[in-house]
Amino acid sequence: MTTPNRVTIRDVARRAGVSVATVSRVLGGDYPVLAATRAKVMRAVRELDYVPNAHARNLSAARPGAIAIVVNSVAVPYYALIAQAVEEQAAQEGRLSLICTTGGDTGRELSIVQLLREQRAEAVILVGSVIVDEEYRKRMTEYAHALAAAGSRLVLCGRPPLGEGAPALVVGFDNTGGAHAVTAHLLSAGHRRILYLGLRPGHTTSDSRVAGYRSALAEYGVAADPSLEVEAEFNREAGYAAMNRRLAAGPPDFTAIFAGNDLVAAGAIQSLREHGLRVPEDMSIVGYDDVPPAQDLGLTTVHLPHDELGRAAVRLALGRMGGNPLTLGTHIVVRDSVRPLGPR
Amino acid sequence: MTTPNRVTIRDVARRAGVSVATVSRVLGGDYPVLAATRAKVMRAVRELDYVPNAHARNLSAARPGAIAIVVNSVAVPYYALIAQAVEEQAAQEGRLSLICTTGGDTGRELSIVQLLREQRAEAVILVGSVIVDEEYRKRMTEYAHALAAAGSRLVLCGRPPLGEGAPALVVGFDNTGGAHAVTAHLLSAGHRRILYLGLRPGHTTSDSRVAGYRSALAEYGVAADPSLEVEAEFNREAGYAAMNRRLAAGPPDFTAIFAGNDLVAAGAIQSLREHGLRVPEDMSIVGYDDVPPAQDLGLTTVHLPHDELGRAAVRLALGRMGGNPLTLGTHIVVRDSVRPLGPR
DNA sequence: CATTGCTCAGTAACCGGTTACTCACGTGGA
């Protein structure tokens, strides 16, 4: 107990009365070994409780590496669903996958990527939207080249493609299309003053949702009103705080809300409730992502095929799929948070 | 690009005009090296973009291993919160941690544990409640011994301690206490017919919550009624289905519900809503865990210190803490799902 | 009976690091 079990392949070989090569062959693979010999080896393995050392194995022979998925936080449903889907798919492919979290910290992200390079991970799946600036682009391009040089694939999920030549695969959701559709849903219900809650300039996910929102407005001939686009990070607290501020400033000058994602919607709904406004009677609201809170809130939202994304990411990571960059379609899920307005 | 970058320490040594030992020393540690030599080496490392091979490193010198956390599914908030807490704490301790998921499949759990043994993980944190039977006990005891023999620690979270001598550390929540408290909360609000939704014989978490429920009833002199204890797995769908069945059988013969966890409560609330029963006006309900759906539902529930559990698990895993088995306290979070009943 | 060819097992080199041991060299004291 005090001395860790350091049973090596040589111990097994000695016990079984064979050579290390034979043991390795019995354990390893397809090399022909007499049934009797195999039995002797297996018995020795069992008796000694031999566990091959993955590091040694990996060192001598390049084996399929792990698939790593790097997310912000596993406590955010959006990431959790994707991570789960990746794990499922990887398991189906018989691969080890591991989830790493950065907490949104660039420094931690860097050290995780470095660590995955050292581990010779086969693929790194980076998930999540980010502020895309020059510094980001530079960092990602570095990752991409470094990982490619080490023989690993880099898959970006829900992030814009890198520049030409950067060896990164990309898969994401159709944010603009979904945002357009859900905004149109509000418009066709008669809403004309729709608050977009979740502005984040430079943040690609938000930017493309705003784009869909604006294009839908334009399509219905509604002039965009900048005062109806308010900033909020994509979490519950930000939605709550932003809505509180807006309602504190006076009675709402809008009849519906398009929240940047479901968490923002959840926060906004709490704020509305605390201000005595009911959903959907007094205020319509839609979200985005279709993550767990949406169902409990009866929130009309845009469903994202998280499973599909996870599957695609793994298959891209394993080089089983072309078609890059890949955009996955979305669809509206109508629940109970939108109330039709009579035409004025 | 086609040939993976196989820059080794010898390449670096050659380029820097020094020996491999010197390179290793510059990179590795505290051995004295002339500043000029160090500079030469660092430059060569940079120029060649050398990345040390973690496997080789691990093979020659035993280094601190990874901390692995094994959960059912990261898409279940309870697990996600704990996993997140473990990751945070591990990061603070400067350790690599990785999350693995089993999907509740015993076979997959086994192969993950095996794989972690092969990887020489430093510690394995197994989270989540399970059906504890003879087979389970045997399996866990095997894991415990195997991991211990390999020099790894095994930490069980939210599971009962193994038998004497099995080298496993244990930390969990006070389920009986929390269940007692939250049931007492309902009782003191005047409720006498309280449905327990989430019976799962043999399932330790549920069993201890039932125990708390019953002891609170006894304390208030209310006779336990077996027809008020109904089975349901600990997820949303089960809660929904069980409640549907119950309501289909006739009008409710209870005034309050104690759901086995918040997900069950969420499902039950949906069912109630669909049957035209409002919370809390027509039906009081409490949950357990205080995971995200609870806040959105305004659910009175029992808060579990997930963060604390994660921290404790890591510290136990690193041998930084005694006091085993460790039970963490809980407290009620009162929201808006319980309505006082006048004394009859 | 000699030769060829096939099956199965062993020997030893190698994967890419770390580190015990050895040694060259410059300095200060006798």
Added chain:
DNA sequence: TCCACGTGAGTAACCGGTTACTGAGCAATG
């Protein structure tokens, strides 16, 4: 001037596997 000593660097063994190469033993063939 000679020797002891401290400093910084090199050589080579080793970690625990895999596998190319070699070879023993035996059946089939000529």
